Amino acid sequence: MTLVETPSGPDVAALRRPARVRLAWLLAVTAALVVVMLASVAFGSRVVGWDDIVAALGGADTTLDQAAVVKRLPRTVLAVLVGAALGLSGVVMQGVTRNPLADPGILGINMGAMLAVALALVTVGLSTATEYIWVAIAGAAVAAVFVYAVGSLGRGGATPLKIALAGAATSAALASLVTAVVLPRGDITDNFRSWQVGGVGGAGWDSIAQIAPFLGAGLVICLLCARPLNSLALGDELAAGLGERVALARGVAALGAVVLCGAATAVAGPIAFVGLIVAHTCRLLIGLDHRWLLPFSGLVGATLLTAADVLGRVVNRPDEIEAGIITALVGAPFFISIVRRQKVREL
Template sequence: MSSLPVEAPPAPPAAPAAVPSGRRRGAWVLVLLVLLGVLAVLSVAFGARPVSPAEIWAGLTGPADGFGPASVAQRIPRTALALLAGAALAVSGAVMQGVTRNPLADPGILGVNTGAALAVVVGIAHFGLRSPGGFVWVAIGGGAAAAAVVYAIASLGPNGFNAAAATPLKLALSGAAVTAALTSFISAVVLGRNDIAEGVRSWQIGGVGGADFGTMGVVLPFLAAGLAVGLLSAKSLNSLALGDELAAGLGERVGLVRGLASLGAIVLAGAVTALTGPIGFVGLVVPHVVRLLVGSDHRWLLPLSALGGAALLTAADILGRVASRPVEIDVGIVTALVGAPFFIYIVRRHKVREL
């Protein structure tokens, strides 16, 4: 006599992903602060030219007489710029990823950095732009224009413009196409201008070697404003992660939040590009790593991304200085070598789905 079939019990529901505790998050803040301190010391102590402890002390405390102390003295503003630029680019990338719910969002991938670079080059070549403050304004305008073009192209669907059509893959492909076009425009502008060609080509690579505190002082208010806007948008970005309809149901003005947060991200990326040239992948790599450490709460993600971005760019600058002494490798090349494989990894792992 055959037994009656017994229905298998339903599988238990999957356990929700563990949310990192406040203690764990605080521990990571402490770890990153200590790491930043160590990297800042290493950045001053190591460079393309080896220096002795006595020369390091002389460069920090006294007149920079001699090659060794002078080299150390030049590394101090360079280190400060690497910290500022890395923090700004990482926060910019984290905000862009939150606004678009796109794991591939980054100021470089979405064309913002290249748009800012083109605007600065045009300003130098055709309008005689020379002041750091002018560089920042035109860089922010160029970055905003490039971001608008990328978003518009990605939003084009079979029935015309549709914001829902701007999938992560289409945004990434549109950004790559616009970046390639803008890079060609930069070459066309510089072609035949031997008076600016060498400087522009070097600046396009992205580096922090020409840092000075005077120029950083001009740009610092823009970085502070962009960072403030990004941090103040953190709670609203958490709501956007739930979807536009639910965010609106929670009282968020979705269009206003998305516009203001995007503006803060563009200001950060444009201001950094005006100082350093276009540096890619910092805003892509750092937020993803920080999410693994502290979760997706933007109230923690943004400040820790700032610390992580500062650490990454400072470490990349140190590596570029010591890897092939006495020749320096610009930090933009080092971040590309790190970021390009990471970009491929994210595409394969996430299959370019939304965050």
């Protein structure tokens, strides 16, 4: 049986946080999300004042500033939804694999979704957002199964280091395949490259309506897996001894994470490191109980991606830097620090 390492120092305090402290953090993150959402509709190529924001939220669009707010609203909502989906899927993937390095981008799941979309564009020609989502989810699922299978080969089974290495190798291989598939097709290269970077700049209410049912389904599945994930954290043998059907619990939780990741990638492109940053931040703040961790990770993920989108618009005004680039710049050193500190041990 694989045992969870006994934490020390600040980690113990995090595990023993009382409910009132967790609730306080929950309220603080909710307030931060509201602030960054307001910043998202206020900042861009034009800075919009409070009066115009209030008027635009009430339905007015008679001035340029009010029209700018109306245009930014779907972008803000999409950033919240995609960020929540990626944050939640990162926590679930780490719980399923017991791997502190698990993240949709690091494990190649985003890249699997991208390759599936690229192949479908070239071979059959996708025409609707729903088709993009189904294809992306299928590609994400295939990549997830492949990485876990490769990481399980050899002695010791699916160790965190082997899964991380398998994910990195798979991501590199799939990225090369994506380039090989798309490059000869000049008619789709420009649009695909803008999507490939990862961002929410092309948001619209129609794309949000298309993605919402998939995100809702993935959210429900993941939240229902909170108790099984707590059992899995004790080790497979102990979880089975407590009456948990380990394989079923792991498969259902992974399905929810793949649906969230695939749908988010279909509409916003492959945005990496959000799940990794969110998962470790949330555990530090509120502990390891997935009943708290899952909803909290959704809020933190939404806040992180929305803030990254706002930052990308502010630092390069009047142009912008896609949110996927911002999260990569923040997430890469975060990833290195986790590897150095935790030495790739299991959760």
